[in-house]
Amino acid sequence: MTAPAILDEPLAALSPALLERERALQAWLTGHGSALLGFSGGVDSAYLACVAVETLGPAHFLAVIGVSASYPAEQWQTARAVAARFDIPVREIATDELSDPSYAANPVNRCYFCKSELWSQLAPIATAEHLAVVIDGTNADDLGDHRPGARAAAEIGVRSPLADLGFSKEDVRALSRARGLATWRQPSSPCLSSRIPYGTPVTTERLAQVERAERALRALGIAGDLRVRHHGALARVELSPELIDAWLAPAASARLRDSVAAAGFARVALDLRGFRSGSLNVLGGVVAE
Amino acid sequence: MSGAELEQSLAELGIVCDVQENGRIAVLSCTREAPALSAPARRLVAALAKSHGFTHVALDLGDPSTPDPHRQGD
Numbered sequence: 001m002t003a004p005a006i007l008d009e010p011l012a013a014l015s016p017a018l019l020e021r022e023r024a025l026q027a028w029l030t031g032h033g034s035a036l037l038g039f040s041g042g043v044d045s046a047y048l049a050c051v052a053v054e055t056l057g058p059a060h061f062l063a064v065i066g067v068s069a070s071y072p073a074e075q076w077q078t079a080r081a082v083a084a085r086f087d088i089p090v091r092e093i094a095t096d097e098l099s100d101p102s103y104a105a106n107p108v109n110r111c112y113f114c115k116s117e118l119w120s121q122l123a124p125i126a127t128a129e130h131l132a133v134v135i136d137g138t139n140a141d142d143l144g145d146h147r148p149g150a151r152a153a154a155e156i157g158v159r160s161p162l163a164d165l166g167f168s169k170e171d172v173r174a175l176s177r178a179r180g181l182a183t184w185r186q187p188s189s190p191c192l193s194s195r196i197p198y199g200t201p202v203t204t205e206r207l208a209q210v211e212r213a214e215r216a217l218r219a220l221g222i223a224g225d226l227r228v229r230h231h232g233a234l235a236r237v238e239l240s241p242e243l244i245d246a247w248l249a250p251a252a253s254a255r256l257r258d259s260v261a262a263a264g265f266a267r268v269a270l271d272l273r274g275f276r277s278g279s280l281n282v283l284g285g286v287v288a289e
Numbered sequence: 290m291s292g293a294e295l296e297q298s299l300a301e302l303g304i305v306c307d308v309q310e311n312g313r314i315a316v317l318s319c320t321r322e323a324p325a326l327s328a329p330a331r332r333l334v335a336a337l338a339k340s341h342g343f344t345h346v347a348l349d350l351g352d353p354s355t356p357d358p359h360r361q362g363d
Contacts, residue, residue, distance in 0.1 A: 197312070231311055236347045241328075248326060253350050261353035269316050269347035272331040282344050283313055289344060 014178055021167060022051065022175055028161050029055045032133045036126040038118060039063035039090065040071070041079025043169070044137030044162060046183040047176045049088045052135075058089045062129055066095040066118045069204045070191040072211060074218075082183065093121055098202060106202045108286050110193060111149035119156040138163045139172055146281050187225045188277065196230045198284040205264075206230050212263035213237075220259055222247075225275035228260060235265035241274035290342030298337050304330075315343040 029035060029052055037052060039045045049063045065079050083090040095117050097103045103113035119134065126134050136153060138160035143150075153160070162172065169188075176184035193202045195210045213228040213235055224240040237260060239247060247256050247270065257268040271279075281287045292308035295315055299306055304326075306317040315338045326334065326348065338346035 231314065234311060234316065236314065236316075236345070244331065245328065248348070254354065257350035258353050266353075267316075267349060268353070269349045271345060271347045272317075272326065273335050273346070279345070289339075 014174060018171060018174060021165060021171060024165050025051055025161055025167070026055045028165060034060035034131045034133070035062075036122060036129065036131040036134050037061070037063045038122055038134070038136045038158070039065050039079055039083075039088075040137070041065070041075050041077075041082055041183070042137065042189055043176060043183050043186055044139050044172050046079070046082045046137075046181055047172050047179070048135065048137050048162060049082065050086050050176075050179055050181060053086065053088045058087060060131070061089060062125070062131060063088050063090045064122055064125060065090060065092045066121070067092055068095045069098055069207050070114070070193045070202070072189060072192055072214075074215070075189050078183065078186070082181065086181075091125070093125075095121060098204065104202050106193070106196060106198055106200055108146075108198050108284060109148035110198070110202070111147065112152050114191070114193070115149035115152035116155070119152055119158055123156050134158045136160055139167045139169055141169045145278060146286050194280065195227055197280050198286070200230070200232075209235075209264040213260045213265065216259035216263055217256065220255060225277075227275060227279070228263075229271075229280065233266040235260045235263070235268045236271050237268065238271045238273075238275040238279060244270065244272070244274055292341075295338055295341040295343070298341070299334065302333065302337075304334065309349075310343075313343055314345040314347060315341070316347050316349050318349040 034056060035052055037045060037049055039049055052061045063083060065076065067076060080090070082088065097114040097117045100113050100117065103110055122134055134156065136158050138150065139162040143163055173184045192207045192210050196202055196206055210228050210230050214226060217226055217228070217237070222239060222243065224243065225238070227238040229236040229238065237256065247253055253270065256270070260268040276282070278287060282289050290310065290313065292310040292315060296306065296308040299308070306319040309316045309318060335346050
């Protein structure tokens with residue numbers, strides 16, 4: 001078994017309910033004997049990867065990263081760093097969802113086509129490596145969201161142990177922190193295509209614009225939730241609401257504007273309500289506000 | 290959904306801005322000095338925008354002061 005390298009908080013500090021939930025996850029994994037994880041380096045899959053390698057051992061577990069234009073480079077680096085620190089066996093594969101016209105057209109079920117591409121590549125790897133089950137990091141909170149990608153996972157037989165065992169995002173963050181996983185406080189980071197309104201084609205250039213803009217804003221010191229939404233020539237920036245006052249100040253707003261404009265936008269606007277998860281689902285009329 | 294009506298409602302509150310419609314987004318462009326939009330003021334603006342049919346409201350931050358190295362052909 002591979003122990004976490006550093007614990008910044010003893011596991012005993014966790015509530016009995018959380019510890020029991022983690023034991024249930026370990027039992028679930030042990031019951032399957034081996035697993036392949038679709039690994040993004042996000043909060044959920046990083047935690048699941050750590051528990052899985054600890055429970056199953058590196059010979060019976062593989063984390064696979066799907067790399068594409070819609071996968072943020074920073075997230076990729078995080079995934080690699082987590083894998084290195086926790087001795088997680090990892091493999092990287094290229095996925096090319098943008099070459100699928102159904103995906104590139106950016107319909108409201110775009111995620112279905114992306115996940116179909118991902119899981120259709122991962123399932124044969126699991127078979128070839130004699131791994132019993134393919135898993136993902138979906139948690140229980142995710143189940144209420146608009147998630148067309150879940151249908152693709154179901155079609156391939158992908159299992160979601162965190163969701164099945166009732167792990168909330170808050171649970172995953174608390175347990176991650178106890179394991180010394182830096183991802184415990186990492187903002188959620190869906191793929192870059194989530195910044196492009198439905199119906200606007202997803203292109204590598206648009207994804208690159210968004211990534212450059214968000215990287216520039218991080219370089220200004222903006223932490224927490226952050227999205228640069230791509231509306232053609234206009235970039236609409238969503239920040240954590242508590243940061244808006246500071247970034248509306250004239251000098252600060254000019255820095256923000258110029259940083260985003262340099263990424264390839266003619267106009268920059270700051271959303272007055274701030275970050276909203278699924279903001280473009282509301283804009284597209286997919287979900288009610 | 291009407292940007293002109295939202296513009297008028299905002300003006301009645303002393304927030305003088307042009308409102309451009311970008312789908313269901315109201316983009317406020319303030320030609321004079323930018324209004325002081327405290328958190329309560331922002332909530333009020335958002336509520337007004339919603340009452341006029343907009344799902345989002347954003348403040349245009351004005352003309353970029355640096356050239357855009359990624360724009361092509363213009």
